[in-house]
Amino acid sequence: MISRKLFLWGVSLGVLAWFFGSFLPTRDAIREEMPSVRVGEEACENGRAIINLSVANYLAVGENVQYVPDVPQRIVVVGSGEIETLLAFGAADRIIAAESWYPLEKFLRPEYRALAKDLPIVPYGQINLEYLISLQPDLLIAQQCMFTDKRFVSTAFWNRRGVITFVPWNTNDPAGRVHSQESVESEMRFLYGLGQILQEEGRAAQMIADVYRTMDEIRALSVRHPKQKALVIEFMGKEIASYDATRLAGDMVTRLGGEIPATAPMIDRETLITIDPDVLFVVCYGPEDAARVVSRIQSDRSLNSLKVVKTKRICPLLLEYVYSPEVRTGDALKIIGHALYPEEGISAPQGI
Numbered sequence: 001m002i003s004r005k006l007f008l009w010g011v012s013l014g015v016l017a018w019f020f021g022s023f024l025p026t027r028d029a030i031r032e033e034m035p036s037v038r039v040g041e042e043a044c045e046n047g048r049a050i051i052n053l054s055v056a057n058y059l060a061v062g063e064n065v066q067y068v069p070d071v072p073q074r075i076v077v078v079g080s081g082e083i084e085t086l087l088a089f090g091a092a093d094r095i096i097a098a099e100s101w102y103p104l105e106k107f108l109r110p111e112y113r114a115l116a117k118d119l120p121i122v123p124y125g126q127i128n129l130e131y132l133i134s135l136q137p138d139l140l141i142a143q144q145c146m147f148t149d150k151r152f153v154s155t156a157f158w159n160r161r162g163v164i165t166f167v168p169w170n171t172n173d174p175a176g177r178v179h180s181q182e183s184v185e186s187e188m189r190f191l192y193g194l195g196q197i198l199q200e201e202g203r204a205a206q207m208i209a210d211v212y213r214t215m216d217e218i219r220a221l222s223v224r225h226p227k228q229k230a231l232v233i234e235f236m237g238k239e240i241a242s243y244d245a246t247r248l249a250g251d252m253v254t255r256l257g258g259e260i261p262a263t264a265p266m267i268d269r270e271t272l273i274t275i276d277p278d279v280l281f282v283v284c285y286g287p288e289d290a291a292r293v294v295s296r297i298q299s300d301r302s303l304n305s306l307k308v309v310k311t312k313r314i315c316p317l318l319l320e321y322v323y324s325p326e327v328r329t330g331d332a333l334k335i336i337g338h339a340l341y342p343e344e345g346i347s348a349p350q351g352i
Contacts (some may be wrong), residue, residue: 010095017335045066046067048068048197050197053155054154055144056156057147057148058145064165071094071197071198071199072198075094076095076096076127076139077099078127078141078146079099079141080108081326081328082141082143083116084109085326085327086326087115088207089200089203096137096203097132097135098121104116108196128323129152132152139166140152140164141165143167144167152254166190166194168326170190182251184211184252185246191204191327195207211329214330214334218256222258222341223257225340225341227259229279229283230260231272232249233280240266240269241266241283243322244260246262248323248325249317253336255334256333256338258340269303278313280315281317282297282314282315282318285318285319291316331349335349
């Protein structure tokens with residue numbers, strides 16, 4: 001016979017499921033991507049079921065179901081965007097170590113910069129395996145590239161030690177490792193799951209709703225314009241990485257009414273010339289790098305025939321807007337929408 005406690009717990013889950021299903025504007029799409037709720041004695045005894053990735057050697061090797069009994073109090077986080085996302089969830093006081101790719105006083109949005117002053121910042125690259133073990137975290141948030149023999153080994157290594165791991169889905173190697181389809185839904189899945197872990201489902205729901213509202217508004221504007229063919233590239237030495245529709249950047253372009261051709265993960269100049277996009281997004285790492293990559297295209301005589309060279313529709317785009325943007329997903333959509341449809345006056349932060 002079902003206990004009263006389990007019955008009430010199940011009713012509560014039903015109410016929460018109804019709330020998310022009613023509140024989010026694209027509930028069917030989200031439900032396909034979101035973690036399922038595991039109902040039963042095991043879930044009741046061990047905590048909330050959170051579905052994420054098992055990662056080893058920079059590769060997602062399968063689904064990772066973890067049970068979170070309580071709100072984590074000792075969080076270690078690696079990644080500038082991941083730090084900002086935790087701040088947006090109000091978890092600053094539970095971070096015991098934070099490693100950022102960029103100086104946070106420049107990276108963070110203005111509303112979070114004051115919080116950065118009190119964070120226990122660890123210099124880039126200094127959280128090694130031994131130090132991380134000594135910190136005794138109960139939650140580790142890091143991108144897939146951190147789970148290698150040289151850094152954090154694997155998610156399983158930590159899970160066996162009672163540490164919850166939470167990894168952004170859209171953090172595959174841009175150079176073309178085997179990966180699943182990246183999508184806006186995967187970013188929302190990260191926000192939803194982190195909201196579950198921190199018991200901040202209301203904040204997560206609002207973040208997700210805002211993203212889909214932005215996407216719907218820009219998509220509605222797109223019908224007034226001819227379909228824009230776009231390409232998202234990143235220079236990697238002498239090679240060119242292409243973020244096509246299988247990547248998050250490409251998914252955002254198509255979701256906003258643009259067209260993005262299917263390509264190999266790495267392309268050459270001939271392919272770029274053949275595609276000849278109406279808009280060319282170039283992934284960069286800051287204002288100086290943005291100026292450098294734009295100049296590189298404009299001064300390359302072999303690319304003089306490109307339409308974007310003549311129309312000046314070469315748009316630098318910071319990596320953090322297309323590589324697991326998390327709480328910046330809405331801003332990323334606005335930046336891309338503004339570049340696709342400049343006549344519409346879409347309000348957007350600078351892409352660099």
